[in-house]
Structure formats: C-alpha cells, structure tokens
Amino acid sequence: xxxxxxxxxxxxxxxxxxxxxxxxxxxxxxxxxxxxxxxxxxxxxxxxxxxxxxxxxxxxxxxxxxxxxxxxxxxxxxxxxxxxxxxxxxxxxxxxxxxxxxxxxxxxxxxxxxxxxxxxxxxxxxxxxxxxxxxxxxxxxxxxxxxxxxxxxxxxxxxxxxxxxxxxxxxxxxxxxxxxxxxxxxxxxxxxxxxxxxxxxxxxxxxxxxxxxxxxxxxxxxxxxxxxxxxxxxxxxxxxxxxxxxxxxxxxxxxxxxxxxxxxxxxxxxxxxxxxxxxxxxxxxxxxxxxxxxxxxxxxxxxxxxxxxxxxxxxxxxxxxxxxxxxxxxxxxxxxxxxxxxxxxxxxxxxxx
Amino acid sequence: xxxxxxxxxxxxxxxxxxxxxxxxxxxxxxxxxxxxxxxxxxxxxxxxxxxxxxxxxxxxxxxxxxxxxxxxxxxxxxxxxxxxxxxxxxxxxxxxxxxxxxxxxxxxxxxxxxxxxxxxxxxxxxxxxxxxxxxxxxxxxxxxxxxxxxxxxxxxxxxxxxxxxxxxxxxxxxxxxxxxxxxxxxxxxxxxxxxxxxxxxxxxxxxxxxxxxxxxxxxxx
Numbered sequence: 093x094x095x096x097x098x099x100x101x102x103x104x105x106x107x108x109x110x111x112x113x114x115x116x117x118x119x120x121x122x123x124x125x126x127x128x129x130x131x132x133x134x135x136x137x138x139x140x141x142x143x144x145x146x147x148x149x150x151x152x153x154x155x156x157x158x159x160x161x162x163x164x165x166x167x168x169x170x171x172x173x174x175x176x177x178x179x180x181x182x183x184x185x186x187x188x189x190x191x192x193x194x195x196x197x198x199x200x201x202x203x204x205x206x207x208x209x210x211x212x213x214x215x216x217x218x219x220x221x222x223x224x225x226x227x228x229x230x231x232x233x234x235x236x237x238x239x240x241x242x243x244x245x246x247x248x249x250x251x252x253x254x255x256x257x258x259x260x261x262x263x264x265x266x267x268x269x270x271x272x273x274x275x276x277x278x279x280x281x282x283x284x285x286x287x288x289x290x291x292x293x294x295x296x297x298x299x300x301x302x303x304x305x306x307x308x309x310x311x312x313x314x315x316x317x318x319x320x321x322x323x324x325x326x327x328x329x330x331x332x333x334x335x336x337x338x339x340x341x342x343x344x345x346x347x348x349x350x351x352x353x354x355x356x357x358x359x360x361x362x363x364x365x366x367x368x369x370x371x372x373x374x375x376x377x378x379x380x381x382x383x384x385x386x387x388x389x390x391x392x393x394x395x396x397x398x399x400x401x402x403x404x405x406x407x408x409x410x411x412x413x414x415x416x417x418x419x420x421x422x423x424x425x426x427x428x429x430x431x432x433x434x435x436x437x438x439x440x441x442x443x444x445x
Numbered sequence: 446x447x448x449x450x451x452x453x454x455x456x457x458x459x460x461x462x463x464x465x466x467x468x469x470x471x472x473x474x475x476x477x478x479x480x481x482x483x484x485x486x487x488x489x490x491x492x493x494x495x496x497x498x499x500x501x502x503x504x505x506x507x508x509x510x511x512x513x514x515x516x517x518x519x520x521x522x523x524x525x526x527x528x529x530x531x532x533x534x535x536x537x538x539x540x541x542x543x544x545x546x547x548x549x550x551x552x553x554x555x556x557x558x559x560x561x562x563x564x565x566x567x568x569x570x571x572x573x574x575x576x577x578x579x580x581x582x583x584x585x586x587x588x589x590x591x592x593x594x595x596x597x598x599x600x601x602x603x604x605x606x607x608x609x610x611x612x613x614x615x616x617x618x619x620x621x622x623x624x625x626x627x628x629x630x631x632x633x634x635x636x637x638x639x640x641x642x643x644x645x646x647x648x649x650x651x652x653x654x655x656x657x658x659x660x661x662x663x664x665x666x
Contacts, residue, residue: 271609
C-alpha cells in the first residue's frame with residue numbers, strides 16, 4: 093500500500109495529536125469540527141487514552157486545565173461559537189502558564205452564524221482570546237498535511253513556552269480530504285518540574301493557579317510572561333513566500349485563502365503580472381519582517397481573507413503604511429473565488445486589460 | 446459487470462467514498478434501466494452529499510430522493526418523507542447512499558423489513574484501505590459488523606474504492622487488490638466491483654474485473 097493515507101483535515105489533527113503523545117482529549121461536538129471528537133472516540137479507548145465528551149465546551153476546557161496541570165499533553169477542539177465559550181478557560185490556562193493545544197475549525201459568525209468556513213476569528217485568536225494580558229501561539233494550516241504537522245508542532249511549542257497554543261483552521265481545512273504522511277518521530281523533551289504529579293513527600297507542593305491578589309506580584313508575573321512572549325516573537329515566526337522574488341504586487345493570505353490566492357497568482361503570472369504571496373503560518377507571532385521587506389518593493393499588498401478584514405490590520409502595522417494595503421474578501425461562510433482575487437490583482441496592476 | 450438487483454445499498458466507513466460510488470453507479474445503471482433513483486439517507490454529514498450532483502442527475506434523467514434540508518446548512522439529521530417509495534414502488538431501480546459507520550446505518554433500519562421481504566437487493570460495503578481507521582481486513586470487518594448490527598441487514602458484497610484522492614495512481618489501485626482480497630476472505634464476501642477515477646480506467650480495465658469508472662464529485666482547491 094502507499095506510504096500516504098487519505099484523511100480529512102479533522103481526522104489528521106486527531107491522529108497527529110495521538111502521535112504527539114496526547115492521551116487526553118475533551119470536547120463537545122460542533123460542525124464543522126465534529127470528526128476530531130468522533131475520531132478520538134474511536135481511537136482513544138484502543139490505546140488506553142481518554143476521550144471524554146464533556147457536558148459543554150466550558151467543562152471541556154476546564155478538564156484541559158486539569159490535565160495540563162499534571163504536565164500531560166492534552167487537547168480540546170471546537171468551532172467558533174464553542175471557542176467563545178472556552179475563552180474564560182483560555183485566559184486561566186495562560187494565567188497559570190499551562191501548555192495545551194486548542195483547535196478552532198472556524199465557521200461563519202458572529203453568534204451561531206452558519207456551518208460554512210470562515211476566518212473571522214482571527215482577532216479573537218491573535219489578540220488574546222480571553223480577558224487579561226496574554227498571548228497564545230496561533231498556527232494556521234493550509235493543507236491536510238499541515239493540519240497534522242502543525243498539531244505536532246503546536247504541542248511542542250506549548251510545552252517549550254508553557255502557554256496555550258491554538259491551531260486556527262477553518263471548515264474547508266477540516267472537511268477536505270487529502271493524502272497525508274504521519275511518519276513522526278515524536279520526542280517530548282521538555283521537563284515539567286512545575287507539574288502537580290504528587291510530592292511523594294520529597295518536595296514542596298507545586299501550585300498551579302492564576303489567582304494573585306497582590307498587584308505588584310501579579311505585575312511582575314505578567315511582565316515576566318511578556319519577556320517570554322518576546323522570545324517567541326524572535327524565534328518562532330513561520331511563513332511561506334511564493335513567487336515573491338520579482339513581485340510588484342503582494343498577496344497576504346493564510347489557510348484556505350492562501351490556496352485560492354495561489355491559483356489566482358498562477359493565472360496572473362500567465363498574463364505577465366508579477367505577483368507573489370506571503371502566507372503567515374504563525375498568526376501570532378505575526379511575520380512582520382517579510383511584509384516590512386515587501387513594502388519596500390511592491391506597489392500594493394492585497395489581503396485575501398474570509399472575513400471583513402482582520403489580518404489586514406497586522407499587515408498594515410507590519411509594513412508601516414509604506415504601501416496601500418487593500419482587502420479582497422468574502423465573509424459569512426463564503427470563500428473568495430480565484431477570479432475575484434485575480435480581478436483584485438489586475439486592478440492593482442493598473443486596471444483591467 | 447454482474448447484473449444489479451433492484452436495490453443497491455451502499456454502506457461503509459465514514460469517508461470511504463460511498464457518495465462518489467453511489468453517484469457514478471447511478472450513471473452506469475441509467476445506461477441499462479429506465480427508472481433510476483438515487484436515495485440519500487445520510488443523517489451524519491451535512492457536507493459532500495449526492496445533491497451536489499443534482500445537475501448531472503437532471504441531465505441524465507435520474508431522480509434524487511433526499512431530505513428537504515439537504516445542502517441548506519440546516520445541520521440536523523433528517524430523512525426524506527418519500528424514502529418509502531424505495532420499497533413501495535417496485536418499478537424503480539435504486540442506489541441508496543447510506544451515512545457513514547454504524548451511526549449512519551441506523552437510518553436504514555426503518556426500511557429493512559420491507560427490503561428483506563422483497564429480497565431483491567444487494568448491500569455493498571464500500572472499502573478504502575488508504576483510510577486511517579480501516580487499513581487492514583480486521584479493522585474493516587469490525588466496521589462491517591458494527592454497520593450490520595446497527596441496520597439489521599447483512600452485507601452481500603464489497604466495493605473496493607481504495608484511493609488517496611486526486612493523487613491516486615494506477616499503482617495505488619493495484620496495490621490495494623491484496624487488501625481487498627483479504628477483506629473478501631475474512632468476510633466471505635465477493636468483490637462486486639472496483640471503482641477508480643475515470644483517468645485511470647483505460648490503464649486498468651484489462652487488469653481488474655468489474656471496474657467502475659468514476660467522475661469525482663468534489664473538486665480540488
């Protein structure tokens with residue numbers, strides 16, 4: 093048989109998590125991510141792991157808090173409305189310096205919205221995701237293979253920096269099927285001396301908490317946490333550049349939007365238009381440097397998104413308003429077509445031929 | 446290919462390709478029978494439904510029976526009221542696309558007494574050895590037994606639909622024959638057909654019996 097297997101994006105997340113040593117999953121079903129839970133329900137009992145369908149998303153994220161406190165790898169997944177319910181728990185995880193992987197397979201919003209794909213939770217994911225001063229590492233896959241690869245990477249980063257990490261996918265990524273290879277050699281190398289694993293009467297109690305009633309103590313802790321965020325920003329930025337070497341026009345897009353954009357770019361190149369793509373893979377930390385560099389040589393940056401324009405704000409900040417940054421988007425569960433993106437490229441190039 | 450019974454029920458593991466097979470089998474049957482009906486009894490998945498092919502059905506004069514909520518994004522399990530025509534109207538030749546796994550097969554249970562009484566059906570298990578939870582005969586037969594228990598009907602044959610999507614090569618299909626034979630031996634059921642995307646059909650038709658060429662319904666992005 094072939095080395096590759098045919099998987100849905102949601103299944104790839106689940107299997108990759110298991111391969112990464114995640115033996116605890118807590119969730120609550122919601123379209124379009126339900127296959128993550130369904131897959132875990134089938135697999136976990138067979139490998140001695142724990143699948144638990146919680147009574148709510150809020151319960152699930154607090155179960156994640158519990159397992160994360162013991163230093164074990166743990167994951168929950170949901171889609172947009174469910175992630176909003178989890179936001180209190182995300183803040184508590186961050187405030188307690190706990191590593192965990194949270195998956196958001198986004199759907200159209202706000203509110204209950206619909207079940208078609210969306211990228212409109214960008215603000216929620218990258219600008220906190222809950223109350224208080226904190227950040228999450230946010231990873232944005234653009235293929236089923238990346239759904240798996242970034243799941244493994246997400247666990248590693250969460251452990252390394254003791255912080256919640258979010259895999260920010262969308263309904264298309266969750267539902268599409270592609271061949272994947274899950275040939276990982278997973279090694280958990282991070283020591284977790286802070287974990288509540290039992291003192292055996294040999295050490296002081298470890299206390300995992302986000303409650304700090306003395307404001308100076310809390311300030312010190314938050315400042316220290318932000319020092320760690322700075323290290324993440326310096327070391328963990330990931331992005332892909334496509335045909336940017338000679339580009340006059342730059343597309344900014346992540347996830348499914350980047351795939352649509354690539355199709356449009358290939359078509360535009362056939363027409364002789366020099367256009368390229370910068371695809372952020374980490375949405376936080378945001379790849380500031382490549383956009384800053386692009387701003388010195390392109391005449392326009394077009395942000396292609398499945399929202400009313402959210403990442404566009406980070407693109408504008410990154411290029412310090414040196415070039416116009418325009419939006420090409422659909423929202424509410426609609427996806428921009430390659431033709432729509434091509435039209436935006438043609439306009440940026442100086443009008444229709 | 447062998448003669449098909451009046452009702453062909455397609456069941457299988459989630460994501461094994463039941464809907465692609467159902468749509469293309471209906472195209473094939475329409476070349477031999479007048480009143481061909483495709484029935485969508487999927488109560489599990491709101492996406493990738495037979496209704497996506499409604500234009501192709503209309504062009505060929507194939508009738509579709511599906512819930513009024515199909516492809517409306519109303520994400521509730523619902524069955525079509527006119528599904529009872531499948532067993533009541535003996536003039537139609539039908540392909541029945543059942544939802545994935547045992548959960549999907551529960552929906553079939555309501556029709557089973559009538560299907561058994563008429564006894565002019567085949568229940569085929571669509572298998573794909575490249576799917577993560579059915580990589581071998583043992584795991585595939587386990588899913589088969591779960592489906593049989595859920596719907597109260599026993600399988601009569603297999604459809605080898607092993608593939609890895611758009612990238613599938615003829616070699617991937619040839620390699621999957623061993624897997625399909627093992628499932629056949631373990632279950633005691635014949636491989637009724639092997640389904641491949643149309644581009645691979647000519648290269649394989651002299652090597653594999655009962656080959657069904659398929660036009661894939663989902664397009665790559």
